[in-house]
Amino acid sequence: MRLVRHPVLCNYYVTYRCNAKCSFCDIWEKPSPYITLADVEQNLRDLKRLGVRVIDFTGGEPLLHRQLPEFLALARQLGFITTVTTNGLLYPKNAQKLRGLVDMLHFSLDSADRATHDLGRGVACYDFVLESIRVAKELGERPDILFTVFRKNLADLEAVYRDITQPNGLMLIINPAFDYGEVETGEQLTEEELTYLSAFGKRRGVYLNEGFIALRRDGGNHVAAPVCRAASTTLVISPSNELVLPCYHLGEQKFPIGGQLFDLYNAPATQRLAALEGRLPQCEGCTINCYMQPSFAVETSKYFWEALPSTLKYNWEKGTWKRLLRA
Template identity: 75%
Template sequence: MRLISHPVLCNYYVTYRCNAKCSFCDIWEKPSPYIQLEDVKRNLADLKKLGVNVIDFTGGEPLLHRQIDQFLEVAQSMGFITTLTTNGLLYPKWAERLKGKVDMLHFSLDSADKTEHDTGRGVACFDFVLQSIEIAKSLGERPDILFTVFKHNLDQMERVYEEICLPNKLMLLLNPAFEYNQVETGDQLSAEELNYLSAFSKKKWVYLNEAFVQLRKDGGNHIDKPICKAASSTLVISPENELVLPCYHLGAQKFPVQGNLYELYNSPEVKKLIALEGRLPACEGCTINCYMQPSFAVEMNSYWWKALPSTLKYSLRKGTWKRMLS
């Protein structure tokens, strides 16, 4: 049963450029422009009309954009919940200007071992993450640690929790790695390892969407009965100011926005593509977290119930439920 008929999230790519070269990501290989402030203002107004609640300014590395603080400020002034994930390299330079403008600020950290983390990220950023934590805390910010989970770093999860999250009173967000396109992410987590993640997530200040675990056990999205609602729950806007459908990772079609995002999203051509969400051949077996999370939120089914406890846990800890109600 569909609970929310309008999109709830916008993944707004400020640029595809990145100052890291993560082994499990290919976005940094793409040439890319930077989004423009006037386009952002127009698009945010249309996103508000469409019913979107959350704006994720993403990349690439979003802090490479010299106007990222202005984008966040505009979004917050319009009542959106804002979120941003960074590798930490540039946060110390941006911290003062970002203060109070990011509702959900995530620092990526995949190991408590400097060498292991920096090797996976393709750049020396471990020390910058630790520095970013200290600076953020000094400014009264409440960042989270986003831990991308692979087979090879499962043993690091508890160390990150015990050595970094607990002493700093930070939420640990567990993000099971997913496959897409030709990107190599190694062997997928076994049922036993997924059960370990679920058990670990019961700890204080640990977040894991249990629906992610169940979806993997079920073999991912199935095109004959899709759980994915990527295109109807989420809008993707590219650095070229295009609406990307049905999601960034598939990117089957791109439509120039041209100042008319609201009309474009409601056009017959786009609606036809939205109707195919989760049903295209490439959608079979998909477990991409950033599109499944909103998919679980808009339709009541077994995944909705699986996702509910962790969603409430995070919202209560971060206080975002207050913003949603207002």
């Protein structure tokens, strides 16, 4: 049964540019402009009309955009929940400007070993993550550590939890890696490794969406009976001010917004493409977390019930449930 019939999340790409070169991502390879404040102001108002509650200002590296604090402040004024994920390279020098503007601030860290983390990110950023944690805590922020899990770094999870997140009172978010397009992340996690992750996710101060585990055990999205609701739950806006459908990773079509996001999203041509969510040939086997998470939340499938306890746990521990109720 469908519980919510309007989009709840916007993945707003402020730029595709990045100051890292992660081996499991190809966004940084793309040429890109930066979004403009005028477009953001209009689009946020239309997103509010459409029922969106959460704005993820993303990239690329979102902190490369010098007006990010202005975007966040505007989103907060309009009542949105805000989220930003950063590699930490630019956070220490921008932390004061961002203070109090990000509800869910994530620092990416994939190992407790400097060399291992920096190798995967293609740039020396480990020390910047640790410095970002220190600065954020001094400012009274409550950042999370986002750990992208591969088979090759699964053994590092324990040390990150023991030596970094727990001593600093941070939430550890476990983000299972996923393949898309021509980007491959190595061998898929085995049943034994999924079971290990599931048990780890039940620890205090750890968040793992159990729906991700269930979906991987089921072989991902299946076009014959899709669980993906990417286009109806999530709006993707490109740095060129385009609506991207059905999701960023497929990007079948890009529609220039031109100040008309509300009408564009509801237009027949847009909705016909949105209706193909999870049903395109490329959707078979998909496990992309950023679209599955909102998909699980809007209808009562088995994945809804799998995801619910961990989602409630995160929002309770972070206190974001209060902001969600006011959104």
